[in-house]
Amino acid sequence: MALAGLFLVVFLLVHLGINLLLLANDDGQAFSAAANFMGTNAVIRVMEPVLFGGFLLHMLFGLLVSFRNRASRPVRYQHKSLSETSPLSKYMFHSGIIVFIFLVLHLIDFYFIKVGLVAPPAGVERHDFYHRSLALFADKGYSAAYMVGFLFLGFHLNHAVQAAFQTMGFNHSKYTGAVKAGSTIYSVIVAGGFMIIPLWFMISR
Amino acid sequence: MNFTLKIWRQKNGADKGGLVTYEVKGISPDSSFFEMLDMLNQQLIGQGIDPVSFDHDCREGICGTCSLYINGRPHGPLKGVTTCQLHMRSFRDGEAIFIEPWRCGAFPVIKDLIVDRxxxxxxxxxxxxxxVNSGGIPDANxxxxxxxxxxxxxxxxxxxxxxxxxxxxxxxxxxxxxxxxxxxxxxxxxxxxxxxxxxxxxxxxxxxxxxxxxxxxxxxxxxxxxxxxxxxxxxxxxxxxxxxxxxxxxxxxxxxx
Structure with missing residues (x-):
């Protein structure tokens, strides 16, 4: 789960980099060129099923581990736990479910249209991600849901990245503080970076 | 100090068990948590009720025998101590104290607050x-x-x-x-x-x-x-x-x- 998660962490940065091109004032040229590159480059084409596999493995292991963890305490405590822990760490399953719902909706809105599983809306060509994004972000309800999805992804990542290092055996008296800070910085960059885009469209249009 | 204790009572591993409420009065703030439970048990014995079973041994924090999940925390509200090192001054007068056994499928309850570890x-x-080689005492270095x-x-x-x-x-x-x-x-x-x-x-x-x-x-x-x-x-x-x-x-x- 940790390994697959770390792989997804790299993917998110690439995705964010491309999405931020939406903010360029060039009528979507840079964004469309990047989307076209991702859709045609041979290496990326090979990596796409690997990425789906990564998501699938991460979710499957997450579910398996969560069910096993629940089963390990068949009788629960009567008093709620007051142990001092990070609340984000205790709700990884819940934040993961919200991110999963967001991911499915996101795939329906973009990927399924691209591969032809879902019909594109009238007037938008199925490979034209730029105008599809503009149309979706014009809807304030969609933009709000998009931002909520990324807020929870941020919560998930904030704990996940440093936890993945710990699970892989990396805990060092000198560097663990930096890993934890890096985990928080990364989650703020990813969640904030994706959330800026609908905000920008809301303000600028 | 007076306390309302809500203690998990369970006759044996097969029994379903449940929380039972007891009142203890006149407890010194300097009593240890176990001395308070000893006083409760003395009270219960006087009333002809089966005393509460709980694990304890050294009562100085080194043996690892004591347990108890107290108000949502193992070994109670203090950091870095075992239940036997906990004193009643760590609680408020009149406080309701929940006392439960460790909960884990691999630690089945034997009786009341005692689990099989x-x-x-x-x-x-x-x-x-x-x-390790047997024989004479090796040089320390x-x-x-x-x-x-x-x-x-x-x-x-x-x-x-x-x-x-x-x-x-x-x-x-x-x-x-x-x-x-x-x-x-x-x-x-x-x-x-x-x-x-x-x-x-x-x-x-x-x-x-x-x-x-x-x-x-x-x-x-x-x-x-x-x-x-x-x-x-x-x-x-x-x-x-x-x-x-x-x-x-x-x-x-x-x-x-």
Whole structure:
């Protein structure tokens, strides 16, 4: 789960980099060129099923581990736990479910249209991600849901990245503080970076 | 001080059990938690009621026998102490105190607040032996050990095996306990000889006994009476991964007379 998660962490940065091109004032040229590159480059084409596999493995292991963890305490405590822990760490399953719902909706809105599983809306060509994004972000309800999805992804990542290092055996008296800070910085960059885009469209249009 | 106690009562492993409320009055703030329970039991005996069963032995925080999940925390509200080191001054006068047994499928309730923690013994047994030469007393400096390793090993060896880590973990995971046992031997040259086999066997036994998995909430570290660090869990994960990937296949030896 940790390994697959770390792989997804790299993917998110690439995705964010491309999405931020939406903010360029060039009528979507840079964004469309990047989307076209991702859709045609041979290496990326090979990596796409690997990425789906990564998501699938991460979710499957997450579910398996969560069910096993629940089963390990068949009788629960009567008093709620007051142990001092990070609340984000205790709700990884819940934040993961919200991110999963967001991911499915996101795939329906973009990927399924691209591969032809879902019909594109009238007037938008199925490979034209730029105008599809503009149309979706014009809807304030969609933009709000998009931002909520990324807020929870941020919560998930904030704990996940440093936890993945710990699970892989990396805990060092000198560097663990930096890993934890890096985990928080990364989650703020990813969640904030994706959330800026609908905000920008809301303000600028 | 007066307290309302809500204590888990359960006749035996087959009984469903439930919380029973008792009132205790006139408790000195300097009474230990167990002295307060002793007073309650004296009261119950006088009323012809079966006294509350709970584990205790040394009553000075070194044996790891005592347990009790008190108001949502193993060993109660103080950091770095066992229940036997807890005093009633840590509670408010008139407070309702919930007292429950450790909860984990691998720690079945025997009676009331006593659970069977022999699962820990089985994990230790599966770790096997440490090769130490018999004979005369070796020179203290015969095997050099870096100071940091020696300190880290001693810190891990401070684990008293009470099970608070399992009790506090939202997943009832035993990773802090097992990792402290793996670490205190793996950090010393004497323990390196069987290190690969030890970590694999202990983790396999831990998994087979039904403990949960670590999701890095670090509740264990926050509640450990000996303040064992989760750095030990990372060390065990390292040891385990390295052993799984790099350990050579063991040569099969067939014995014949």
């Amino acid at each position: 022999s699962a820990f013994d089985r994990i230790i047994q599966s770790g096997g032996y440490v090769s 015969a095997i050099p050990v870096p100071k940091h390793d020696s300190d880290a090993s001693f810190d891990a060896a401070a684990c008293i095996g009470c099970g608070a880590c399992v009790a506090s973990c939202p997943n009832a995971s035993a990773m802090l306990f097992v990792s402290s046992k793996v670490s205190h031997l793996a950090l010393l040259p004497q323990g390196r000889i069987e290190a690969e086999r030890r970590v694999q066997n202990m983790v396999a036994t831990m998994d087979s006994l039904g403990f949960g998995n670590c999701s890095n909430t670090y509740a264990c570290e926050a509640e450990c009476p000996k303040e064992i660090s989760v750095a030990n869990i990372a060390r065990m994960n390292r040891e385990f991964l390295a052993a799984k990937v790099f350990a050579e296949k063991e040569k099969k030896v067939s014995f014949s007379l």
